[in-house]
Amino acid sequence: MTREQFAKGMAWLAGVFPNSAPQPAGIEAYYAVLQDLDPEVLHAACLKYTSEPHEFFPKPGQLRQEVADMVALADAVPDPWTAWEEVNQQMRAIGSYGEPDFSHRIIRKAVDAVGGWNYLCLSENIVADRARFIEAFSSMHARANDEVRMLPQLKEMAQRLALPGRRKELTDGK
Numbered sequence: 001m002t003r004e005q006f007a008k009g010m011a012w013l014a015g016v017f018p019n020s021a022p023q024p025a026g027i028e029a030y031y032a033v034l035q036d037l038d039p040e041v042l043h044a045a046c047l048k049y050t051s052e053p054h055e056f057f058p059k060p061g062q063l064r065q066e067v068a069d070m071v072a073l074a075d076a077v078p079d080p081w082t083a084w085e086e087v088n089q090q091m092r093a094i095g096s097y098g099e100p101d102f103s104h105r106i107i108r109k110a111v112d113a114v115g116g117w118n119y120l121c122l123s124e125n126i127v128a129d130r131a132r133f134i135e136a137f138s139s140m141h142a143r144a145n146d147e148v149r150m151l152p153q154l155k156e157m158a159q160r161l162a163l164p165g166r167r168k169e170l171t172d173g174k
Contacts, residue, residue, distance in 0.1 A: 005039040006031050009046055016050050017057040033060035036152050041067055061149070068148040076104060077141055080134040083107045087120065087133065096121030106144065110137035 014021035045066035090100040113136040
């Protein structure tokens with residue numbers, strides 16, 4: 001996003017929240033955190049934020065969270081209870097010998113995390129299985145949300161830290 005596109009969005013927000021808009025130096029910090037976003041996506045995040053009962057100018061992280069929420073909505077991520085109900089429907093419909101077809105990839109990952117399809121179908125402790133599934137699903141959804149919110153610079157740093165031998169070198173300041 002260009003500085004001009006960004007400035008237009010910030011001016012719009014300042015018009016909505018004139019008493020709490022950041023100073024020019026603060027705008028630079030906002031740009032550093034939001035510059036990777038598509039201008040239309042940022043505008044949609046601003047619209048979403050201002051359509052809710054907020055009293056103050058949003059922090060950059062709040063706008064990134066609005067974007068993450070829109071991505072989750074567009075990606076049709078169900079809530080954990082709906083996802084568990086889908087697992088139960090699949091168990092009743094196809095059983096342990098069939099191959100389930102879930103509406104979202106996180107459901108499959110959560111099923112695998114709690115022991116897999118066959119384990120769930122044959123388990124006799126549905127209460128514990130539900131609790132473990134909901135915990136796994138919620139954790140995986142939160143991680144996906146974190147990845148959407150994460151700044152590209154931080155993703156790059158995480159990749160650099162993941163390289164063998166680089167973690168100690170980078171954290172020691174060498």
